[in-house]
Amino acid sequence: MVTFFAKRLGWSVFTVLLATVLVFSAIQSLPGDAATQLLGQNATPSAVATMRQQLGLDEPPVSRFFTWLGKALHGDFGNSLVGGGSVAGEVGSALVNTSLLAGITIVIGILLSLVLGLVAGLTRDRWPDISISTLALVGMSVPEFVVATVLVLLFSIYIPIFPAVVIAGQNASLADLLPSVWLPAGALICVLAAYIIRMMRTSVIDVMDSEFVRTAILKGNSTSRVVFKHLLPSAMLPTLNVIAMNIAWLVGGVVVVESIFNYPGIGTLMIRSVQTRDLPTILLITVMSALTYVVCNLLADFAAFLLNPRLRYPRNSK
Amino acid sequence: MSAMTTAPAPKDAAPTGPAPKSPGSFGRVVRSILKSRAATFGFALVIVNIVVAVLAPVLTSYDPIATDAMSALQESSGAHLLGTDALGRDTLTRTLFGGQYALAISFTATGLTVLLGSVIAGIAAYRGGIVDDIITRVLDSVLAVPAILSMLVVVTIFGTGPWVIILAVVVVYTGGVTRIVRAAAMDVMPKDFITAAKARGEGMFSILFREVFPNVLDIILVEFAMRASWVVLLISSLSFLGFGASPPTPDWGLMVAENRNLMAVVPLATLSPIAALASLIVGLNLAADGLAKSFGIDRMKEVLG
Numbered sequence: 083m084v085t086f087f088a089k090r091l092g093w094s095v096f097t098v099l100l101a102t103v104l105v106f107s108a109i110q111s112l113p114g115d116a117a118t119q120l121l122g123q124n125a126t127p128s129a130v131a132t133m134r135q136q137l138g139l140d141e142p143p144v145s146r147f148f149t150w151l152g153k154a155l156h157g158d159f160g161n162s163l164v165g166g167g168s169v170a171g172e173v174g175s176a177l178v179n180t181s182l183l184a185g186i187t188i189v190i191g192i193l194l195s196l197v198l199g200l201v202a203g204l205t206r207d208r209w210p211d212i213s214i215s216t217l218a219l220v221g222m223s224v225p226e227f228v229v230a231t232v233l234v235l236l237f238s239i240y241i242p243i244f245p246a247v248v249i250a251g252q253n254a255s256l257a258d259l260l261p262s263v264w265l266p267a268g269a270l271i272c273v274l275a276a277y278i279i280r281m282m283r284t285s286v287i288d289v290m291d292s293e294f295v296r297t298a299i300l301k302g303n304s305t306s307r308v309v310f311k312h313l314l315p316s317a318m319l320p321t322l323n324v325i326a327m328n329i330a331w332l333v334g335g336v337v338v339v340e341s342i343f344n345y346p347g348i349g350t351l352m353i354r355s356v357q358t359r360d361l362p363t364i365l366l367i368t369v370m371s372a373l374t375y376v377v378c379n380l381l382a383d384f385a386a387f388l389l390n391p392r393l394r395y396p397r398n399s400k
Numbered sequence: 401m402s403a404m405t406t407a408p409a410p411k412d413a414a415p416t417g418p419a420p421k422s423p424g425s426f427g428r429v430v431r432s433i434l435k436s437r438a439a440t441f442g443f444a445l446v447i448v449n450i451v452v453a454v455l456a457p458v459l460t461s462y463d464p465i466a467t468d469a470m471s472a473l474q475e476s477s478g479a480h481l482l483g484t485d486a487l488g489r490d491t492l493t494r495t496l497f498g499g500q501y502a503l504a505i506s507f508t509a510t511g512l513t514v515l516l517g518s519v520i521a522g523i524a525a526y527r528g529g530i531v532d533d534i535i536t537r538v539l540d541s542v543l544a545v546p547a548i549l550s551m552l553v554v555v556t557i558f559g560t561g562p563w564v565i566i567l568a569v570v571v572v573y574t575g576g577v578t579r580i581v582r583a584a585a586m587d588v589m590p591k592d593f594i595t596a597a598k599a600r601g602e603g604m605f606s607i608l609f610r611e612v613f614p615n616v617l618d619i620i621l622v623e624f625a626m627r628a629s630w631v632v633l634l635i636s637s638l639s640f641l642g643f644g645a646s647p648p649t650p651d652w653g654l655m656v657a658e659n660r661n662l663m664a665v666v667p668l669a670t671l672s673p674i675a676a677l678a679s680l681i682v683g684l685n686l687a688a689d690g691l692a693k694s695f696g697i698d699r700m701k702e703v704l705g
Binding site for chain 1: 428629
């Protein structure tokens, strides 16, 4: 088990590194750089050259990448080419805001979808299942911006209880953001829940058909004991991967939803940095998102080990 | 779909050994889809969307682009069934035309993605060893970059033409397709008819297209239907964010972006494109479910790719 995770960890580090290289080289091929972007179209060539030198853009790309990497490993992600402030600080405060949004989404979304998936699986082909499955299908089929738009129509216009946009700016405190976090979170939950509900339903049905659950029922166990002791751990297993993947997907959904609600998080920052070619900021965001992706996958593997004793023996592990 | 159906029929491979696993004859697949009400409904929705997009100019007498300030912001009426937007354009007309951009780009992009993903997967499975390792690792890293960031980068490098969006989709989704098709192709590789083809001295691409792909066609088709639903989602989101279709193109994502600030005044101008978009994606999802079921594929496993 230790070697398995050591190997997994090694590949994860490699994945994050390679993802950074890919984004770095893609940004290199963007027309224009931060210097031209900052000075505007009317800048004289010499002004642009000076600016490039100041920003360190005159070095060859490969050496710039390794300079960046060396500093990054020491926790120094450089300064924003546009704002001038430290990238770590800027991304950090955006990350705190996004964590509030993502945290609420993940906690409510996963609990809700596990319960709904369980109910749907247990009432297979009867009305609770049919209504939950239909809702999940709709959730899979509408983009975040549509859910967000409909929620605004319902809860900001028809029944005005939530603000339609976040007015507090980049420096808003979490308390400022709390009233306006619910609509964006709602939009994300709808999209996040759909696949988890489906997966949970499928695996609940699979496990219900299995012999050990039938035995547990025939032994005269109470329904709740069968569900929580026998059914849930097995049904959760395949669902874990879907949960991990959906959390990683959340990074993408966050971009759209944040920009709709003007929510001062990572997504809004990402769009702005791509527009201004702010390489250090983009790189740090890439590192953070790639980390989220690999950590989610590692956690899913680890949880699978905890839930499935069979995996603990190397003979059966992949 | 055309990119996939042009692959040679399985019967080309028949004389080379024991009959390969047949993904089911076309007739049987159609019958099993027609048996499921949900799948039939899904295919019907997709077909209706395609027909409406193609026939849009015949179905309405209004111009989707020409503005008419005199009839701006109208509610539903006899002249404008679904009302008009801020520039006086007929909402129904723009909704009918709105599928053209999404459908054309999504289907082209999905076709190319599935084709490229399958070829890369085939090469990885055929060559194995270090080639396979390198391909798997690089694609894993591409998957670790959030889709929307990759798309934004591609769009910023190349501008926002239709082909750029298609390229961006290919960049984002090829990795997932490759992972799924590779796993399926790996199962086919050790079969006798592949060994026979190698012994006959056939080249790699000939083996891939004549022996391997026909035998994983079921996986590839489900992959196509499922990716298509995601691609439509992604492309409409891009249009919504202002990186996709540019005004005054009638496009669902763009229409929602244009009209949502006026939602309190003319809700239909926002809700109509939303309903149309949802109908297309629900259709694609049901179709993917139906295909997966009739081929006996676990669709949730596909999602994990």
